[in-house]
Amino acid sequence: MLRKVFGxxxxxxxxxxxxxxxxxxxxxxxVGVAFLLLLGRLWVLQVLQTEKWRRAAExxxxxxxxxxAPRGTVTDVRGEILxxxxxxxxxxxxxxxxxxxxxxxxxxxxxxxxxxxxxxxRVARARRTSHLPSIIADNLRWPQVAxxxxxxxxxxxxxxxxxxxRFLPExxxxxxxxxxxxxxxxxxxxxxxxxxxxxxVGRSGLERAYQDVLGGTxxxxxxxxxxxxxxxxxxxxxxxxxxxxxxxxxxxQLQREAAAAMAGQVGAVVALDPRxxxxxxxxxxxxxxxxxxxGHLEPARWRELNEDPLKPLHNRALQALxxxxxxxxxIYAAGALHSGERTPADGASCSGAVTIFGHxxxxxxxxxxxxxxxxxxxxxxxxxxxxxxxQDVGIEKLAAWATLFGLGxxxxxxxxxxSSGLVPSDAWSRxxxxxxWYGGETISVGIGQGPILATPMQLAVAYAALVxxxxxxxxxxxxxxxxxxxxxxxxxxxxAAVRRGMELVVHGERGTARRWxxxxxxxxxxxxxxxxxxxxxxxxxxxxxxxxxxxxxxxGYAPPEAPTLVVAVVVEHGGDAAAVAAPIAARIFQRALAxxxxxxxxxxxxxxxxxxxxxxxxxxxxxxxxxxxxxxxEPSVEGT
Amino acid sequence: MRRLDWWLVLAVGVIAACATLAQRxxxxxxxxxxxxxxxxxxxxxxxxxxxAFSLADYRVLVRFAxxxxxxxxxVLAALLVVAPLRAGTRSWLVLGPxxxxxxxxxxxxxxxxxxxxxxxxxxxxxxxQRIARLCVAVGAPAALxxxxxxxxxxxxxxxxxxxxxxxxxxxxxxxxxxxxxxxxLAGGAWAFYLKPYQKERVLTFVDSERxxxxxGYQQRQSKIAVGSGGLSGKGFHSGTQSQLRFLPAxxxxxxxxxxxxxxxxxxxGILVGAYVLLLLRMFVVxxxxxxxxxxxxxxxxxFVVAVQVIVNLAMVTGMAPTTGITLPxxxxxxxxxxxxxxxxxxxxxxxxxRFANV
Numbered sequence: 001m002l003r004k005v006f007g008x009x010x011x012x013x014x015x016x017x018x019x020x021x022x023x024x025x026x027x028x029x030x031v032g033v034a035f036l037l038l039l040g041r042l043w044v045l046q047v048l049q050t051e052k053w054r055r056a057a058e059x060x061x062x063x064x065x066x067x068x069a070p071r072g073t074v075t076d077v078r079g080e081i082l083x084x085x086x087x088x089x090x091x092x093x094x095x096x097x098x099x100x101x102x103x104x105x106x107x108x109x110x111x112x113x114x115x116x117x118x119x120x121x122r123v124a125r126a127r128r129t130s131h132l133p134s135i136i137a138d139n140l141r142w143p144q145v146a147x148x149x150x151x152x153x154x155x156x157x158x159x160x161x162x163x164x165x166r167f168l169p170e171x172x173x174x175x176x177x178x179x180x181x182x183x184x185x186x187x188x189x190x191x192x193x194x195x196x197x198x199x200x201v202g203r204s205g206l207e208r209a210y211q212d213v214l215g216g217t218x219x220x221x222x223x224x225x226x227x228x229x230x231x232x233x234x235x236x237x238x239x240x241x242x243x244x245x246x247x248x249x250x251x252x253q254l255q256r257e258a259a260a261a262m263a264g265q266v267g268a269v270v271a272l273d274p275r276x277x278x279x280x281x282x283x284x285x286x287x288x289x290x291x292x293x294x295g296h297l298e299p300a301r302w303r304e305l306n307e308d309p310l311k312p313l314h315n316r317a318l319q320a321l322x323x324x325x326x327x328x329x330x331i332y333a334a335g336a337l338h339s340g341e342r343t344p345a346d347g348a349s350c351s352g353a354v355t356i357f358g359h360x361x362x363x364x365x366x367x368x369x370x371x372x373x374x375x376x377x378x379x380x381x382x383x384x385x386x387x388x389x390x391q392d393v394g395i396e397k398l399a400a401w402a403t404l405f406g407l408g409x410x411x412x413x414x415x416x417x418x419s420s421g422l423v424p425s426d427a428w429s430r431x432x433x434x435x436x437w438y439g440g441e442t443i444s445v446g447i448g449q450g451p452i453l454a455t456p457m458q459l460a461v462a463y464a465a466l467v468x469x470x471x472x473x474x475x476x477x478x479x480x481x482x483x484x485x486x487x488x489x490x491x492x493x494x495x496a497a498v499r500r501g502m503e504l505v506v507h508g509e510r511g512t513a514r515r516w517x518x519x520x521x522x523x524x525x526x527x528x529x530x531x532x533x534x535x536x537x538x539x540x541x542x543x544x545x546x547x548x549x550x551x552x553x554x555x556g557y558a559p560p561e562a563p564t565l566v567v568a569v570v571v572e573h574g575g576d577a578a579a580v581a582a583p584i585a586a587r588i589f590q591r592a593l594a595x596x597x598x599x600x601x602x603x604x605x606x607x608x609x610x611x612x613x614x615x616x617x618x619x620x621x622x623x624x625x626x627x628x629x630x631x632x633x634e635p636s637v638e639g640t
Numbered sequence: 641m642r643r644l645d646w647w648l649v650l651a652v653g654v655i656a657a658c659a660t661l662a663q664r665x666x667x668x669x670x671x672x673x674x675x676x677x678x679x680x681x682x683x684x685x686x687x688x689x690x691x692a693f694s695l696a697d698y699r700v701l702v703r704f705a706x707x708x709x710x711x712x713x714x715v716l717a718a719l720l721v722v723a724p725l726r727a728g729t730r731s732w733l734v735l736g737p738x739x740x741x742x743x744x745x746x747x748x749x750x751x752x753x754x755x756x757x758x759x760x761x762x763x764x765x766x767x768x769q770r771i772a773r774l775c776v777a778v779g780a781p782a783a784l785x786x787x788x789x790x791x792x793x794x795x796x797x798x799x800x801x802x803x804x805x806x807x808x809x810x811x812x813x814x815x816x817x818x819x820x821x822x823x824x825l826a827g828g829a830w831a832f833y834l835k836p837y838q839k840e841r842v843l844t845f846v847d848s849e850r851x852x853x854x855x856g857y858q859q860r861q862s863k864i865a866v867g868s869g870g871l872s873g874k875g876f877h878s879g880t881q882s883q884l885r886f887l888p889a890x891x892x893x894x895x896x897x898x899x900x901x902x903x904x905x906x907x908x909g910i911l912v913g914a915y916v917l918l919l920l921r922m923f924v925v926x927x928x929x930x931x932x933x934x935x936x937x938x939x940x941x942x943f944v945v946a947v948q949v950i951v952n953l954a955m956v957t958g959m960a961p962t963t964g965i966t967l968p969x970x971x972x973x974x975x976x977x978x979x980x981x982x983x984x985x986x987x988x989x990x991x992x993x994r995f996a997n998v
Binding site for chain 2: 016017019023024025026027028031032034035037038039041042043046049050053054056057060061224225226232
């Protein structure tokens with residue numbers, strides 16, 4: 001065989017050709033060595049380094065695309081959709097495949113993904129996690145989808161990816177309730193191994209409280225792409241697991257009614273079932289556009305929202321603290337009866353003003369109420385009665401009664417970030433303010449002014465206890481979080497007396513909210529006004545600039561005989577409780593209990609030319625509203 | 641026919657078969673199924689050309705070498721004027737739907753001229769005059785090709801000149817001088833002649849991580865293709881590097897990577913073995929040649945093909961910078977296949993006429 005290939009070695013016989021033939025042999029050797037080297041190289045690449053190059057080939061062609069799990073839908077107590085998903089398009093960037101970051105950035109800026117600085121920041125962030133695709137844009141518009149598709153060959157590192165996005169059919173009115181989404185934080189990742197980097201998780205509201213229910217499990221899609229980044233086929237798919245649906249206790253009909261009634265106002269509305277604490281309405285105004293927080297990328301407008309003096313991101317229903325004003329009076333009345341400090345028939349005389357500790361304290365009614373007892377003191381919101389009560393029992397008892405009804409501590413609702421409010425006492429004063437409690441402050445606290453602060457939710461829970469037979473309920477948004485009501489040990493006669501007073505507020509001859517007595521669905525409750533600035537004699541509330549008007553409160557319940565709904569309304573700078581806050585509660589009661597009644601006929605009672613709320617006045621936007629705490633420090637001397 | 645070198649035919653047959661299979665794969669990847677048929681046609685015509693030239697008498701052709709050489713120079717010169725500019729060069733002669741690359745055939749003419757010069761020369765060593773004539777015989781067409789400008793093609797003339805000088809015989813100090821001159825020429829080319837993209841290729845080769853997505857991209861993709869083929873390959877039409885078009889210039893410069901990816905070390909070993917057999921036979925023919933012209937023809941042709949194969953494989957496996965030198969018989973292109981076939985036919989003719997008494 002070898003002889004055949006090489007011939008029979010009859011060379012070198014001719015002298016004249018011999019030098020040439022020798023050189024040919026040398027040439028053969030040279031070529032032979034070169035081929036040996038090549039074969040060695042092929043051996044190294046193909047046999048010894050197979051794994052390395054196989055992996056490189058896989059990385060070339062395989063793209064692992066994280067598939068987000070659509071989050072669970074949320075329905076209200078009737079099954080109506082509160083929170084849903086809608087299809088949207090994301091733009092993914094595969095940083096390893098980016099050939100020229102500057103060109104990619106220029107393209108992204110050109111198609112209007114974001115401004116130049118933001119695009120550069122996102123691309124830089126994407127390059128830090130180079131082995132994973134990053135979402136470079138969320139919620140693409142159609143022209144952007146088309147532009148990326150048209151330039152796919154040029155920018156193979158970009159890929160339009162279908163996804164879902166949170167959708168709130170109700171819009172801003174449920175924004176605080178639903179809450180915001182955000183990319184999972186490093187701490188959350190460390191705490192929960194089921195989460196994945198870049199995953200969206202709830203950051204506030206229901207989205208956060210029920211993250212485990214709504215979240216679902218993200219999946220993976222492995223696709224084969226060609227050198228131009230075009231998907232050729234999909235190789236492997238690990239489908240995402242949809243989040244579970246959640247039914248909440250919210251009643252969208254009532255939520256809508258509350259939003260309509262509060263239109264243009266700043267404040268909060270809370271409604272709950274006093275029997276078990278199921279929350280029916282949770283509204284905070286002003287709200288924000290929930291779509292801004294429905295995806296991955298927080299817009300630059302976040303800062304704008306955060307710096308808005310009206311604080312639209314703040315959930316006032318749970319976080320804002322207001323002096324309860326006269327809405328505290330039924331609570332003190334129940335405490336006074338319970339502890340035996342008063343009987344319902346115990347009287348007081350109101351002449352319009354009373355001097356205590358050498359300081360004059362005025363009743364809101366200039367001429368005075370004359371002789372009042374517990375019922376009429378609640379009915380007409382007589383300040384003098386409660387000044388005297390406060391003077392008789394002292395701050396510690398007032399604090400104990402407020403605490404009994406849940407003021408000063410978080411209500412325990414599922415939503416995060418709840419404020420616990422403030423019930424002042426001598427110990428609190430020494431600890432926080434560094435001086436002993438002043439007796440004069442007790443008198444102010446006696447009508448819900450001064451350093452006593454509560455959230456709208458706390459007021460609703462306290463009133464629930466007044467009207468449900470004396471049980472502290474834990475407010476909740478989902479049935480699974482309901483807790484058994486806790487008995488407070490109050491006598492039925494005590495509660496009946498206080499409820500009688502609150503019924504008179506609406507139905508009595510001297511009731512502060514008597515103008516709402518003729519509505520089909522009867523209700524009861526208590527008005528409250530908390531002062532923002534010292535009242536000036538002879539100046540009507542509507543003559544003041546918006547931010548100097550009093551906060552208007554109304555906490556009520558219906559039906560009066562067997563309550564199924566408690567509503568707490570706070571209208572910041574609403575001015576007059578009975579004229580502005582009570583009709584908002586009235587509308588919710590009518591909607592809930594008087595089907596078919598046209599609630600839009602219930603309007604706030606405003607003098608000619610006065611508009612409710614901050615309106616569009618520039619003065620409001622530039623002058624920050626005083627915080628409730630600051631307002632509370634003003635010595636307040638009146639309430640309704 | 642019986643007197644043909646059937647070993648050489650076998651080697652060509654194996655390479656042609658590999659070429660067909662590899663071209664079928666890339667045709668699928670590039671979605672150009674017709675190109676396989678064209679390559680097959682070229683290979684068939686090439687086989688015919690090889691047989692035709694086998695039956696010719698190489699001595700007659702060598703006698704007419706000056707004429708052939710002169711004609712090739714004229715064509716090359718005319719090309720600079722009449723050829724259309726394609727991909728930045730004027731290297732293609734367009735005849736209706738067909739295009740021909742005359743520089744491939746001109747190299748055969750230069751080989752014939754070198755063989756003719758060797759035939760006239762009877763001394764064991766070359767003298768100055770012979771050296772000068774050899775340099776002109778190879779250098780003149782090379783210069784015209786470089787003027788097209790097709791530097792890669794012009795460089796394929798260099799091994800021919802080296803082979804002619806080596807076989808003709810040069811003293812050691814001349815070789816030393818040549819190496820020195822070559823180094824200076826390379827330096828001069830770097831400074832004055834090479835285009836930035838060509839410099840980038842060399843720099844990329846020296847430092848392969850220099851620009852993984854730019855100039856280094858081709859070489860990296862080629863190495864991935866070859867290496868990921870493993871021992872037995874991914875199977876025909878299953879090479880992801882070629883089918884998903886990560887592999888650049890896969891019909892031409894990087895065709896070997898297509899083959900290596902799909903058939904693995906086994907396949908690339910068979911193909912390299914076929915080339916080794918082909919080259920071995922060409923050199924053996926040279927040793928058997930009846931005269932100096934025949935020996936020069938076979939060995940010169942062998943060295944030219946060998947250098948092309950070596951440089952191309954070194955490029956594909958990441959051992960040399962990308963130069964644009966194709967793999968003879970495997971790469972797509974009719975002119976290249978035919979020129980190689982004619983060369984092999986001449987070598988066969990040398991073998992057929994090896995006995996002095998025929």
